[in-house]
Amino acid sequence: xxxxxxxxxEPVKPALAASAAPVQLGGGEVALQALPGIPDIExxxxxxxxxxxxxxxAGMALRDGDILVIAHKxxxxxxxxxxxxxxxxxxAEALRLAAEVGKDPRKVEVILRESTRVVRAVKxxxxxxxxxxxxxxxxxxxxxxxxxxxxxxxxxxVILLPEDPDRSARRLCERLERHFGVRVGVVIxxxxxxxxxxxxxxxxxxxxxxPSQVSLIGGRDxxxxxxxxxxxxxxDELAAASGLLMSKDGKTPAILFRGVxxxxxxxxxxDLVRPPQEDLFR
Amino acid sequence: xxxxxxxxxEPVKPALAASAAPVQLGGGEVALQALPGIPDIExxxxxxxxxxxxxxxAGMALRDGDILVIAHKxxxxxxxxxxxxxxxxxxAEALRLAAEVGKDPRKVEVILRESTRVVRAVKxxxxxxxxxxxxxxxxxxxxxxxxxxxxxxxxxxVILLPEDPDRSARRLCERLERHFGVRVGVVIxxxxxxxxxxxxxxxxxxxxxxPSQVSLIGGRDxxxxxxxxxxxxxxDELAAASGLLMSKDGKTPAILFRGVxxxxxxxxxxDLVRPPQEDLFR
Numbered sequence: 179x180x181x182x183x184x185x186x187x188e189p190v191k192p193a194l195a196a197s198a199a200p201v202q203l204g205g206g207e208v209a210l211q212a213l214p215g216i217p218d219i220e221x222x223x224x225x226x227x228x229x230x231x232x233x234x235x236a237g238m239a240l241r242d243g244d245i246l247v248i249a250h251k252x253x254x255x256x257x258x259x260x261x262x263x264x265x266x267x268x269x270a271e272a273l274r275l276a277a278e279v280g281k282d283p284r285k286v287e288v289i290l291r292e293s294t295r296v297v298r299a300v301k302x303x304x305x306x307x308x309x310x311x312x313x314x315x316x317x318x319x320x321x322x323x324x325x326x327x328x329x330x331x332x333x334x335x336v337i338l339l340p341e342d343p344d345r346s347a348r349r350l351c352e353r354l355e356r357h358f359g360v361r362v363g364v365v366i367x368x369x370x371x372x373x374x375x376x377x378x379x380x381x382x383x384x385x386x387x388x389p390s391q392v393s394l395i396g397g398r399d400x401x402x403x404x405x406x407x408x409x410x411x412x413x414d415e416l417a418a419a420s421g422l423l424m425s426k427d428g429k430t431p432a433i434l435f436r437g438v439x440x441x442x443x444x445x446x447x448x449d450l451v452r453p454p455q456e457d458l459f460r
Numbered sequence: 461x462x463x464x465x466x467x468x469x470e471p472v473k474p475a476l477a478a479s480a481a482p483v484q485l486g487g488g489e490v491a492l493q494a495l496p497g498i499p500d501i502e503x504x505x506x507x508x509x510x511x512x513x514x515x516x517x518a519g520m521a522l523r524d525g526d527i528l529v530i531a532h533k534x535x536x537x538x539x540x541x542x543x544x545x546x547x548x549x550x551x552a553e554a555l556r557l558a559a560e561v562g563k564d565p566r567k568v569e570v571i572l573r574e575s576t577r578v579v580r581a582v583k584x585x586x587x588x589x590x591x592x593x594x595x596x597x598x599x600x601x602x603x604x605x606x607x608x609x610x611x612x613x614x615x616x617x618v619i620l621l622p623e624d625p626d627r628s629a630r631r632l633c634e635r636l637e638r639h640f641g642v643r644v645g646v647v648i649x650x651x652x653x654x655x656x657x658x659x660x661x662x663x664x665x666x667x668x669x670x671p672s673q674v675s676l677i678g679g680r681d682x683x684x685x686x687x688x689x690x691x692x693x694x695x696d697e698l699a700a701a702s703g704l705l706m707s708k709d710g711k712t713p714a715i716l717f718r719g720v721x722x723x724x725x726x727x728x729x730x731d732l733v734r735p736p737q738e739d740l741f742r
Binding site (some may be wrong): 179197204207208209210212271297298302309311318319321369371372373374375377378379380381390408409410411412414415416418419420422423435436437438439443449450451452459 | 488489490491492493494497519547579581582593601603619651653654655656657658659660661662663672673681690691692693694697698699700703704705717719720721731732736740741
């Protein structure tokens with residue numbers, strides 16, 4: 179419990195100290211802070227250890243109720259979820275789609291391996307490369323089944339989502355809780371495009387303890403009337419908020435949230451995937 | 461400049477004071493705080509005045525770079541964007557759709573008046589009332605063209621989006637800037653469902669100064685490689701983050717953000733609407 183005692187007595191950054199005050203539902207304050215000095219992650223790196231070291235270098239200790247939001251790329255890299263394109267043999271479907279959208283057949287092959295179906299194949303004049311809107315094997319519908327090049331050391335490699343992002347989140351969460359002796363939450367994010375709206379936002383692809391959604395069904399509004407279905411996607415609110423501090427140069431892949439009103443649950447990011455038959459919007 | 465001088469000398473809440481330190485791109489801290497004691501808003505209320513009084517009661521003064529994120533409902537109420545259903549005469553199309561989805565024809569009539577088209581009419585067994593996915597006259601695609609009952613004084617009234625949410629945001633922004641003598645941003649939000657993902661998130665429906673998106677095209681990643689298109693939807697990141705402190709009982713409709721790295725621009729929330737021909741996802 180030494181770390182816990184230290185956490186309670188050591189000075190922490192004022193922004194976080196202030197927001198550590200009890201938070202009422204829908205009131206109070208939330209503080210976000212980027213973990214400093216996270217190095218470029220290599221396969222096999224102990225990410226939990228690197229996160230702990232970053233926190234302690236900054237004189238910060240996790241507290242009960244803190245939530246760490248982490249870009250999937252550092253998790254995927256640490257887990258070695260990197261594919262060298264020279265090792266990939268594209269199949270017939272990959273070659274066909276690659277020709278259709280103007281894309282490296284080896285990349286398309288990797289995308290197909292990560293997908294259950296291709297929702298749409300898109301090639302536009304102004305794009306150097308086409309896009310495959312695909313349903314990832316975990317159910318997420320996104321560009322190129324979340325297979326990404328950016329921030330991987332060599333242009334000849336691509337990076338995948340973790341094999342099981344919820345499991346990755348739980349493992350990181352357990353390590354952080356053991357070290358600091360507190361109860362925290364972890365959200366692993368990726369950056370998705372959206373139908374109908376421009377620009378990219380981070381969404382949750384892996385969860386530990388943090389509810390995917392908070393059901394306010396049966397709650398009451400300011401006039402005491404029972405609310406109809408109101409189900410905020412808490413995990414996606416946290417993911418999107420992390421984008422305010424996650425630089426796209428990959429140097430700040432982990433954001434600490436303090437002051438969020440939440441209750442730990444057993445959660446899965448795939449609970450954020452809308453079942454097709456329930457999707458009002460398609 | 462009295463308010464400005466006061467702002468610089470008066471103590472402010474530590475969470476905000478701490479995050480007022482210069483923030484580097486992708487680094488530093490962001491603090492969110494719910495404005496306390498915003499009363500139930502009535503048509504004709506001076507919302508800017510009520511926001512200023514809430515800030516000053518809390519001993520807070522806006523600073524350069526602060527962003528106020530405000531739920532559209534208080535803006536719509538102050539602007540009298542409330543319709544009494546007893547005043548609504550449903551037309552033939554409203555009567556037809558109302559029968560199809562099981563909805564009050566008068567509500568459907570209001571939804572049609574706010575819409576350019578109905579994308580989909582949905583009626584489900586477990587729902588007491590159907591839903592019309594509609595394209596709002598401002599381009600947003602959402603449930604019931606953003607026509608809402610919740611938090612309106614009487615069950616016989618519905619509330620609409622402001623007539624021009626960008627103009628509403630600009631007017632609030634000008635009042636706040638004049639009072640505090642600083643440059644700030646305003647985001648007006650509504651709560652939308654999403655294709656493919658469960659749960660609701662707040663999105664930006666009105667903007668003043670805050671960029672809808674931040675283009676990182678041509679930036680470089682951690683390895684110095686030029687980034688492909690990376691365009692975070694900053695306004696929607698702020699909107700979603702505000703959901704962490706906006707209680708659904710309507711008592712905390714305004715959230716102050718401090719520490720966000722942004723540059724004021726002339727912006728419009730409709731720039732977040734993806735042109736159909738550019739929508740990869742449909």
